[in-house]
Amino acid sequence: MPSSSSSHMDNIPSTPGKFKTEKSMFNPNRLRLHTPLAKLTFYSFVFLGLILVFFFKSPSATSSTSQYPSSDLSRRSLKTSSWGGPSWEKRVRSSARIRSRNGLSVLVTGAAGFVGTHVSVALKRRGDGVLGIDNFNDYYDPSLKRARQALLERSGIYIVEGDINDDVLLKKLFEIVPFSHVMHLAAQAGVRYAMQNPSSYVHSNIAGFVNLLEICKNANPQPAIVWASSSSVYGLNTKVPFSEKDRTDQPASLYAATKKAGEEIAHTYNHIYGLSLTGLRFFTVYGPWGRPDMAYFFFTRDILKGKSIPVFEAANHGTVARDFTYIDDIVKGCLGALDTAEKSTGTGGKKRGPAQLRVFNLGNTSPVPVSDLVGFLERLLKVKAKRMVMKLPRNGDVQFTHANISYARREFGYKPTTDLQTGLKKFVRWYVSYYGSGKKSDQ
Numbered sequence: 001m002p003s004s005s006s007s008h009m010d011n012i013p014s015t016p017g018k019f020k021t022e023k024s025m026f027n028p029n030r031l032r033l034h035t036p037l038a039k040l041t042f043y044s045f046v047f048l049g050l051i052l053v054f055f056f057k058s059p060s061a062t063s064s065t066s067q068y069p070s071s072d073l074s075r076r077s078l079k080t081s082s083w084g085g086p087s088w089e090k091r092v093r094s095s096a097r098i099r100s101r102n103g104l105s106v107l108v109t110g111a112a113g114f115v116g117t118h119v120s121v122a123l124k125r126r127g128d129g130v131l132g133i134d135n136f137n138d139y140y141d142p143s144l145k146r147a148r149q150a151l152l153e154r155s156g157i158y159i160v161e162g163d164i165n166d167d168v169l170l171k172k173l174f175e176i177v178p179f180s181h182v183m184h185l186a187a188q189a190g191v192r193y194a195m196q197n198p199s200s201y202v203h204s205n206i207a208g209f210v211n212l213l214e215i216c217k218n219a220n221p222q223p224a225i226v227w228a229s230s231s232s233v234y235g236l237n238t239k240v241p242f243s244e245k246d247r248t249d250q251p252a253s254l255y256a257a258t259k260k261a262g263e264e265i266a267h268t269y270n271h272i273y274g275l276s277l278t279g280l281r282f283f284t285v286y287g288p289w290g291r292p293d294m295a296y297f298f299f300t301r302d303i304l305k306g307k308s309i310p311v312f313e314a315a316n317h318g319t320v321a322r323d324f325t326y327i328d329d330i331v332k333g334c335l336g337a338l339d340t341a342e343k344s345t346g347t348g349g350k351k352r353g354p355a356q357l358r359v360f361n362l363g364n365t366s367p368v369p370v371s372d373l374v375g376f377l378e379r380l381l382k383v384k385a386k387r388m389v390m391k392l393p394r395n396g397d398v399q400f401t402h403a404n405i406s407y408a409r410r411e412f413g414y415k416p417t418t419d420l421q422t423g424l425k426k427f428v429r430w431y432v433s434y435y436g437s438g439k440k441s442d443q
């Protein structure tokens with residue numbers, strides 16, 4: 001199987017000399033332009049050529065927003081690094097090989113992400129087959145993703161470098177491995193960034209999800225799918241704690257809206273094709289190897305650097321709080337959801353009977369004010385934070401989250417055990433060992 005990227009590579013001449021030869025054909029001195037019509041045609045071509053050169057060189061042609069000129073195209077395109085061939089297929093097969101009795105074979109999307117890395121390691125450790133896929137986009141420092149990839153490689157997990165929108169690649173993976181499960185964690189995360197780059201949310205969280213479901217529904221056997229929704233779907237809901245039965249039709253950010261859309265899309269694919277689908281509403285997940293765009297992470301970095309941190313408060317000095325959930329608890333929830341996922345019922349794109357459709361909250365059930373989070377970090381880092389108290393911006397943040405987790409407890413014994421102080425201690429220990437305690441980190 002040829003590399004998927006080879007098609008557009010084929011047009012690039014292998015030697016600079018080739019450019020010269022081609023260029024010389026358009027030397028007007030060597031052409032005989034006798035008639036006015038010939039001259040007009042020739043100069044029209046030159047003019048058209050110049051316009052094309054200008055278009056392809058201009059940043060606006062290579063990105064959807066001029067704010068993200070060079071990176072956006074490479075992040076969001078279907079750019080897939082070289083794949084295919086017998087040794088690549090062997091790597092894919094070996095990574096996905098089940099090593100325990102009754103083990104699962106799981107395709108983990110977003111495997112180089114925070115939750116993806118932890119879940120992949122946990123699955124591999126208990127003998128499941130795990131293959132990762134990740135597009136290594138630069139929403140945050142890709143070197144952290146590469147470091148997570150190196151970690152997974154040491155556990156024998158291979159991450160295919162590609163986008164979930166690449167249907168040819170996904171199809172190929174299902175041809176090589178009859179995955180029993182898909183743990184779908186690839187997404188554009190973050191509530192505030194949705195104001196800056198809305199299309200990246202549509203690309204990953206909607207188009208990418210639909211593409212993945214299309215492949216899964218056609219696969220034989222169809223896998224069971226567990227995927228990451230978000231606590232943000234509760235949006236402006238004020239009834240606490242949030243229960244899965246509460247309304248989720250008032251999203252406060254485009255991010256939340258795309259996750260809510262995902263839940264509806266899941267319903268459709270379950271209904272039409274018999275795909276088994278479980279959505280997990282994660283509540284502000286934190287911990288070692290976390291995401292640098294999240295508050296606890298960049299607060300740590302900036303406190304250590306002596307920089308001021310924006311601490312949000314609601315109107316009338318109201319408390320802003322989150323049901324921060326430690327990564328190990330989330331991993332247990334993910335494994336519980338995978339283990340209790342029933343088989344999809346369809347084959348080859350045809351539904352044969354009703355299939356399982358679930359949505360669970362995975363939170364910690366004890367919200368903590370953001371100001372307390374800062375206090376914990378000050379104590380752990382032994383540095384006083386320069387707090388810049390600010391009004392909660394109206395760009396997607398909600399004031400409060402609090403999970404009711406009784407459904408997940410009932411279905412698969414989900415029971416979070418790590419409080420914020422304990423979890424932050426583990427995070428800070430990792431942070432210091434990874435970046436150092438001084439001003440080394442420059443993300």
Ligand SMILES: O=C(O)[C@H]1O[C@H](OP(=O)(O)OP(=O)(O)OC[C@H]2O[C@@H](n3ccc(=O)[nH]c3=O)[C@H](O)[C@@H]2O)[C@H](O)[C@@H](O)[C@@H]1O
Pocket residue numbers: 189190191229230231232281282283284285293294295296310311312313320321322370397398
């Ligand atoms: O629970 C979820 O579903 C979501 O949790 C997080 O979103 P969020 O809770 O907003 O996490 P942070 O951005 O880390 O914010 C944590 C808290 O710090 C506050 N904050 C954030 C940024 C800042 O500069 N200052 C500040 O006080 C926020 O208002 C929030 O209360 C993740 O970023 C989302 O991807 C995820 O889907």
